[in-house]
Structures are given as structure tokens and as C-alpha cells.
Amino acid sequence: MQHENTHITSYRAHGVILVLLLFLTAITITVTWFDAGSLSVGVAMFVASIKASLVLLYFMHLKFDQLVFKVFAAVAFLLLAVVFIITFFDYLFR
Amino acid sequence: MTSNNSALHPGSYLDQQGKYKGILGWLTSTDHKRIGILYLMCILVFFLVGVTLGGVMKLELLRPGEQYIDAQTYNGFFTVHGVIMIFMVVIPGLAAVFGNFFLPIMIGAKDVAFPRLNLFSWYIYLVGSGIAVLSQFGGNGAPDTGWTFYAPYSIDSNTNVTTAVLAAFVLGFSSILTGLNFIVTIHRMRAKGMTWFKMPLFPWSLYATAWIQVLATPIVGITLLMVIAERTFRIGFFDPSLGGDPILYQHLFWIYSHPAVYIMILPAMGVVTEIIPTFCQRKVFGYQAIVLSSLAIAGVGYLVWGHHMFTSGMSDFSRMAFSFLTFVVAIPSAIKVFNWIATMYKGSIRINTTFLYTLSFVFQFMIGGLTGLTLGSLATNIHVHDTYYVVAHFHYIVFGGMGFAFFAAIHYWFPKMFGRMYNEKLGKIGWAIVFSGFTLLYFPMFVLGLQGMPRRYFDYLPEYSVGHFISSIGGFVLIFGIIIMVFNLIRSARKGELAPANPWDGKTLEWTIASPPPLENFDNDVVVTEHPYDYK
Numbered sequence: 001m002q003h004e005n006t007h008i009t010s011y012r013a014h015g016v017i018l019v020l021l022l023f024l025t026a027i028t029i030t031v032t033w034f035d036a037g038s039l040s041v042g043v044a045m046f047v048a049s050i051k052a053s054l055v056l057l058y059f060m061h062l063k064f065d066q067l068v069f070k071v072f073a074a075v076a077f078l079l080l081a082v083v084f085i086i087t088f089f090d091y092l093f094r
Numbered sequence: 095m096t097s098n099n100s101a102l103h104p105g106s107y108l109d110q111q112g113k114y115k116g117i118l119g120w121l122t123s124t125d126h127k128r129i130g131i132l133y134l135m136c137i138l139v140f141f142l143v144g145v146t147l148g149g150v151m152k153l154e155l156l157r158p159g160e161q162y163i164d165a166q167t168y169n170g171f172f173t174v175h176g177v178i179m180i181f182m183v184v185i186p187g188l189a190a191v192f193g194n195f196f197l198p199i200m201i202g203a204k205d206v207a208f209p210r211l212n213l214f215s216w217y218i219y220l221v222g223s224g225i226a227v228l229s230q231f232g233g234n235g236a237p238d239t240g241w242t243f244y245a246p247y248s249i250d251s252n253t254n255v256t257t258a259v260l261a262a263f264v265l266g267f268s269s270i271l272t273g274l275n276f277i278v279t280i281h282r283m284r285a286k287g288m289t290w291f292k293m294p295l296f297p298w299s300l301y302a303t304a305w306i307q308v309l310a311t312p313i314v315g316i317t318l319l320m321v322i323a324e325r326t327f328r329i330g331f332f333d334p335s336l337g338g339d340p341i342l343y344q345h346l347f348w349i350y351s352h353p354a355v356y357i358m359i360l361p362a363m364g365v366v367t368e369i370i371p372t373f374c375q376r377k378v379f380g381y382q383a384i385v386l387s388s389l390a391i392a393g394v395g396y397l398v399w400g401h402h403m404f405t406s407g408m409s410d411f412s413r414m415a416f417s418f419l420t421f422v423v424a425i426p427s428a429i430k431v432f433n434w435i436a437t438m439y440k441g442s443i444r445i446n447t448t449f450l451y452t453l454s455f456v457f458q459f460m461i462g463g464l465t466g467l468t469l470g471s472l473a474t475n476i477h478v479h480d481t482y483y484v485v486a487h488f489h490y491i492v493f494g495g496m497g498f499a500f501f502a503a504i505h506y507w508f509p510k511m512f513g514r515m516y517n518e519k520l521g522k523i524g525w526a527i528v529f530s531g532f533t534l535l536y537f538p539m540f541v542l543g544l545q546g547m548p549r550r551y552f553d554y555l556p557e558y559s560v561g562h563f564i565s566s567i568g569g570f571v572l573i574f575g576i577i578i579m580v581f582n583l584i585r586s587a588r589k590g591e592l593a594p595a596n597p598w599d600g601k602t603l604e605w606t607i608a609s610p611p612p613l614e615n616f617d618n619d620v621v622v623t624e625h626p627y628d629y630k
């Protein structure tokens with residue numbers, strides 16, 4: 001199989017993403033200093049999903065890929081989100 | 095069998111290919127058909143090991159009291175029986191054997207998308223299985239947690255739980271890679287003219303299955319790693335004494351293990367959907383309904399895992415939601431049963447061994463499915479939870495369903511795979527014994543369960559004696575039947591009558607090529623114009 005539309009991302013763009021990821025990691029660590037109860041889990045998950053999306057979109061080139069792959073990736077993450085929500089519903093109502 | 099066939103069918107996949115002869119030629123071949131046969135051999139061996147363990151348990155349960163094995167050995171036996179049968183036999187089962195062998199042929203391709211990855215998956219399977227077998231020996235004895243590895247006992251048990259869990263983890267990779275391979279194969283390798291809705295239904299069921307394999311297996315992988323981390327480093331994920339939550343383990347485990355039921359049953363449904371039109375010479379009834387119900391089962395089946403946890407202390411809201419969703423997933427399953435029956439209606443049905451196994455599949459799958467609703471409704475579940483009723487139910491689905499579909503598939507495609515016909519008379523005798531043995535073995539368990547017999551005990555009170563006695567006798571009958579069936583197949587593979595290209599008058603692409611198929615399946619590129627089940 002050959003690549004019809006190979007996209008080459010510049011070092012600069014990669015660098016920016018790297019800085020962003022490090023910044024978000026710093027947020028995750030900072031949050032653990034405060035006791036926000038069950039909210040801290042939510043914040044940690046939210047930050048983690050942003051980081052995962054950045055890695056997928058830029059480092060793994062999903063942003064420049066065909067639509068079908070974007071849909072597949074989106075479905076997988078949607079399913080994961082649904083599974084998380086259903087599981088946490090149990091904790092919410094227990 | 096190689097030498098036998100090569101003289102008669104030059105150029106078949108059974109002949110030497112590549113630079114190595116004999117066994118080495120098989121172990122290095124990336125031909126999807128050979129890899130399918132490799133899986134078949136392994137799965138047959140592990141199946142017989144699992145059957146033997148089950149047989150010994152039945153021997154112990156023949157009479158009340160301790161006869162041959164003590165309680166701890168029995169715990170090891172049911173755990174190992176479960177691990178082998180679930181992770182090494184039924185989950186890879188149909189997809190790895192018949193999916194590998196027939197998926198590329200049925201969609202008109204020369205191989206799967208990633209042939210080397212395919213062979214690599216088999217090696218991973220072998221490594222995982224090796225670790226599973228190792229877990230039975232040495233250390234502090236065979237794992238005794240049951241195949242579900244429930245925490246906190248799986249954290250505290252000092253038997254070889256870590257090794258068994260590691261085996262399941264490794265086997266998961268094999269499953270994920272096979273699923274990935276099939277998804278890409280179906281998307282990219284279909285023959286010219288084979289649109290999505292001209293694809294036969296076995297490939298469709300494999301497609302739905304492959305998505306579950308790819309999306310669900312990683313969750314159990316992580317969960318099993320968490321168990322290992324907790325056992326080794328005392329990190330408190332699941333054990334309450336370490337600050338963990340045991341119900342979280344059950345959530346994570348069943349998020350995979352319920353969809354795993356569909357990993358095994360969806361291809362079984364696919365096989366049956368191939369066989370019924372062929373043996374009735376009728377167009378399959380409701381092609382699109384079957385496709386959509388496969389996808390619906392894969393989708394909704396992902397969201398029902400909590401029905402295994404009704405008595406675990408989960409919240410009431412979740413219990414009601416999971417019970418509701420469980421009833422919803424029964425609908426697409428029932429649609430399929432109606433499709434099969436409607437396909438048979440007014441068909442010119444030929445009853446042979448293959449079709450008898452297929453009919454018993456439908457019959458037993460219905461019993462398994464309907465008793466699943468008893469378990470899926472909250473009130474009745476509490477009465478029969480963790481009793482023999484559950485054991486009977488899932489053996490009706492896993493063995494009566496997936497197992498019988500496997501037997502049907504091996505008979506149906508036997509002429510294609512080995513180029514020879516099986517012995518019909520012996521096949522029918524084998525079926526009759528297998529079917530009666532199965533019913534005698536598992537049906538009394540429903541009654542025992544309703545009477546309150548708990549699962550996973552090596553002994554029982556006197557009032558359960560009759561049920562256990564009948565069940566054990568059934569177990570021995572079943573083993574005898576399996577021996578006859580396996581004997582018939584092995585003998586026929588070497589000495590059976592030569593098979594024509596299309597012994598059953600099938601319409602799908604595998605019947606258009608020689609038996610056994612040539613190395614790259616098709617001489618020319620395939621162009622598909624017809625619907626797969628156009629009979630008259």
C-alpha cells in the first residue's frame with residue numbers, strides 16, 4: 001500500500017505539542033495537592049483525555065488521516081467513555 | 095495426511111510450500127489456511143485436556159463424599175477447566191480456525207491483510223497457552239480462584255494465580271491481533287464486486303466479532319495487570335484491606351468477559367447461517383436483518399456486563415439498568431433464530447451429520463438463551479445466583495451453542511479443508527451419542543440449581559444425589575460420543591472418499607475452488623456479481 005498524501009509535521013509543531021503535554025502533566029500533579037473529593041478524579045480524567053487526544057491527533061497523525069480512521073478512533077473512544085460513565089453510575093448511586 | 099493428498103491433488107495448500115519440509119514448513123507458513131489448521135490442532139488438544147478435567151470432576155461428583163480428588167484439587171480442576179475452555183478453546187475457536195481458513199476465501203481474497211502478523215498471533219497463542227499449562231505445576235499448586243479470578247480472593251490466594259492471569263493476558267494479545275487482521279482484511283481485501291451487502295454472513299459475523307476483540311480485550315488485559323500489580327506490589331486496587339474496591343474488579347472483568355461471550359457466539363451464529371441455506375437450498379431469510387442483528391448484538395452486548403453482578407452489592411439503579419439492557423440484547427438474538435427457522439421453512443432439507451449438529455445448535459441455543467432471561471431478571475437471579483442453574487445456562491450457550499456450531503463447522507467444511515469426505519454413518523452415530531450425552535449432562539443441572547445446589551463444590555448433600563448421578567453418567571456418554579466423532583474425523587482425513595469441489599451444492603465462493611484449495615485460493619482475480627445465497 002502506498003501513501004498518497006503523506007503529511008510531514010514540522011519540528012516546531014511537535015515541539016509546541018510537547019510543551020503543551022508537559023504543561024498538562026503539571027496540572028495533573030498540581031491538582032493532587034488539593035483535596036477536591038470526587039471532583040479530583042473528574043479533573044484528572046479530563047486532563048488525561050486532552051493529552052491522549054493531542055498525542056493521537058498530532059504524534060499519531062490522526063488529524064491528517066482519512067475520515068474513516070477518524071470515525072473508527074472516535075467510536076472506540078466514545079465506547080470507552082460510555083463504559084466509564086456506566087461504571088461510575090454505580091458509584092454515584094451506591 | 096500431507097503425503098496422502100499430495101499425490102491426488104497437486105498444488106493444494108497441503109503440499110510442500112516454501113523452503114521447509116514437513117512440520118517446519120507448517121510452523122513457518124504464513125498461508126492463512128495452514129495457520130487455521132495449526133489453530134485447529136492446538137484447540138483440539140486443549141479441548142481434550144479440558145474435557146478430561148471435566149470428566150474427572152464428573153467422576154468425583156458421581157456419588158456424594160470424597161472419592162478420587164480432595165477439595166483443593168477440585169478447586170484447581172474447575173479453575174483450569176475454565177481457563178483452558180474459555181481462553182484457549184472457545185474464544186479463539188471459530189474465528190481463529192474457520193475464520194482464518196475461510197474468511198479470505200469467502201470474500202475472494204488470496205490471504206488475510208497481514209499474513210505474518212497472523213502467524214505471529216498463533217505463536218503468541220502458543221506462548222500464552224504454554225504459560226497457562228505451566229500454571230498447573232510447581233509453585234504452590236494450581237490456581238483455585240475459578241476462571242473469573244474474583245478479587246479479593248485472587249489477591250490473597252497463594253496458589254499460582256499470577257501465572258494463570260499472565261497467561262490470559264498474553265492470550266488476549268493473540269485475540270486482539272487476529273481481530274485487527276480480520277477488520278483490515280474485510281475492509282481492504284474483498285473481491286471486485288463484493289459490496290458490503292453481498293458479503294456472506296459468516297464474514298459479517300467475524301467482522302462484528304473482530305470489533306469486540308479489538309475494543310474489549312484491552313480492558314481485561316489492563317485488569318489482569320492490575321491483579322498482578324496488586325499481588326506483587328500490594329497496590330490497593332481491589333482488596334478492601336488495601337483500600338481497594340472488589341466490585342471495581344467485577345466491573346472491569348465483566349466489561350470484557352460478557353462481550354467475550356459474543357466473541358464466541360457471533361461466529362457460531364455465522365457458521366449456522368452459512369449451513370442452513372446450503373442444506374435447505376433456499377435463499378437465507380432476511381439477509382439484512384441478520385447483518386444488523388449481528389452488529390446490534392456486538393453493540394448492545396457491550397453494555398450488559400452488570401448482569402453478572404446482581405448480588406455483588408452494586409447500586410440498585412445500575413442493577414435495573416443492566417437488567418433492562420440484558421432483555422434488550424435478547425431481541426437481536428431472537429431475530430436470528432426466527433431467520434434460521436424461516437430459512438428452513440419450505441426448503442428441501444437434507445439431514446446429515448452437519449445439519450444435525452446445526453439443528454442441535456439452534457435447539458440448545460434457545461434453551462441457553464431463554465434461561466439467560468431467568469438470570470437477567472433481578473428477582474429470579476437472586477434465587478439461582480451461583481447455583482448449578484448458572485452452570486447449566488452457560489454450558490448450553492458455550493458448549494451447546496458455540497461447541498456444537500464448531501462441530502457443525504468442522505463437518506461442513508471438512509471436505510474443503512482436507513479434500514476427503516467424512517463417514518456419514520459413523521458421523522450420525524457420533525452425533526446421537528454427543529447430543530444425548532450433552533442433554534443428560536447439563537439438563538439435570540437446571541433442576542439441581544433450582545433446588546439450590548451451589549456451583550464450585552466438590553461435594554453435595556444427599557438430596558442432590560440423583561441429579562448429580564444422572565449428570566455424571568451424561569458426562570461419560572458425552573465423552574464417548576466426542577471420541578467417536580474425533581476418531582471419525584481423523585480417520586476420514588486420511589482414508590475418506592475423495593471430495594468433489596462442491597459436495598453440498600453451496601453457493602459461497604469456497605465451493606467454487608478445488609478441495610482442498612490451491613495455495614493462493616484463486617487462479618484469477620475473482621469478480622462477484624451475485625448475492626451469496628441465490629438458490630433458484
Ligand SMILES: [Cu+2]
Pocket residue numbers: 351352355398399401402
Ligand atoms: Cu453476561
